[in-house]
Amino acid sequence: MKAAKRILVAACGLMLGGWALAQGESLRDGAIVGQVPCGPHPYASHEQYVESVQARLAKEAEAARREGFRFDVPPDLTQLLRSKAEFEKRRAYVGFECRRITYLSDGLKVIGFLWKPKETDGKKLPLIIYTRGGNREFGKLSPWASWGFYEYLSNGFVVVASQYRGNDGGEGREEFGGADVRDVLHLVQLARGLGYVDMNNLFLFGWSRGGMQALLALKEGIPVNAAAVGGVVADLTAVAEKRSDMVNEFKELIPEFGARGDEALRERSAVYWPDRIGAPLLILHGGADWRSDTGANALALAWKLQELRKTFELHIYADDDHGIFRNSADVDRRVIAWFRRYMR
Numbered sequence: 001m002k003a004a005k006r007i008l009v010a011a012c013g014l015m016l017g018g019w020a021l022a023q024g025e026s027l028r029d030g031a032i033v034g035q036v037p038c039g040p041h042p043y044a045s046h047e048q049y050v051e052s053v054q055a056r057l058a059k060e061a062e063a064a065r066r067e068g069f070r071f072d073v074p075p076d077l078t079q080l081l082r083s084k085a086e087f088e089k090r091r092a093y094v095g096f097e098c099r100r101i102t103y104l105s106d107g108l109k110v111i112g113f114l115w116k117p118k119e120t121d122g123k124k125l126p127l128i129i130y131t132r133g134g135n136r137e138f139g140k141l142s143p144w145a146s147w148g149f150y151e152y153l154s155n156g157f158v159v160v161a162s163q164y165r166g167n168d169g170g171e172g173r174e175e176f177g178g179a180d181v182r183d184v185l186h187l188v189q190l191a192r193g194l195g196y197v198d199m200n201n202l203f204l205f206g207w208s209r210g211g212m213q214a215l216l217a218l219k220e221g222i223p224v225n226a227a228a229v230g231g232v233v234a235d236l237t238a239v240a241e242k243r244s245d246m247v248n249e250f251k252e253l254i255p256e257f258g259a260r261g262d263e264a265l266r267e268r269s270a271v272y273w274p275d276r277i278g279a280p281l282l283i284l285h286g287g288a289d290w291r292s293d294t295g296a297n298a299l300a301l302a303w304k305l306q307e308l309r310k311t312f313e314l315h316i317y318a319d320d321d322h323g324i325f326r327n328s329a330d331v332d333r334r335v336i337a338w339f340r341r342y343m344r
Helices: 002-012 046-066 084-092 146-154 181-194 209-219 236-242 244-253 262-267 295-307 325-341
Strands: 014-016 019-021 032-037 096-105 108-117 125-131 158-162 197-207 226-230 281-286 312-317
Touching (some): 032 108, 046 084, 084 146, 096 181, 108 146, 125 146, 125 181, 125 209, 146 158, 146 325, 158 181, 181 197, 181 209, 209 226, 226 325, 236 244, 236 262, 236 295, 281 325, 312 325
Parallel strands (some): 125 158, 125 197, 226 281, 281 312
Antiparallel strands (some): 014 019, 032 096, 096 108
């Protein structure tokens, strides 16, 4: 009987995160090796949500002041925040779920998130690969980022994202656009293993440093129909000139920065290789963005793409910030419409 059981295990293999693993076979990059449900929504009430937004905006104003910039908190947030009814609908998250996942990238265990409908049997759904901003623990994704991508799931998409190697308990060390770009590329393999993703309809959406990651993934040939970037960092040499604090980050994060300096920054900056951007690109930027200068990044990238007659759209939101807070609903609408335009 024991021998028979061993034969059965060898014949059936092991199921891990949607991947079939035969006896003796090693897991591949993109394999999910662990997943748990995301924690509860962070806001217990609409009032707590309002207070949290106010605190976040005040913190952003203070961060701008420390670096010698100005960020004005909107005097009246009433029209900019979700109503109580909209808040309750997104908090309930009916029909959807969030999973905190651990997947393999270059053999490292990397942390990420998967936002999806609860019921996926028999479905083939378009996928958005989202690339986060920030670095290390600053700006890392929370399970309820963008309300758990509620608008995107409500419009039929699945969303997957990485924290990048070395962050949020993951293995390895991020390189601010170096080897960690493969953490994005391997999400394509992860998607293929899910079984309910339409592999003919993959899209890429990045914000801030995540916009840089998205453009680097396009440079490496990630097979997506279209891409969108918000608050994009497209020229790290310009960022280094205007924000000395970021130079310290580059020194700590980019392994080759000490030896190669500007060359390492240019390799990560899409304005120096616009010809490598093959997918239709939607560029969204706040006109008062102090973290990523509009002219040196969004406008400079758009000008390069125009010179090459690339397919793109550019939208600058006057007097809006790095996160395009005042026009966030319009951002969601435009990104969804852009991706639908390029569905197959």
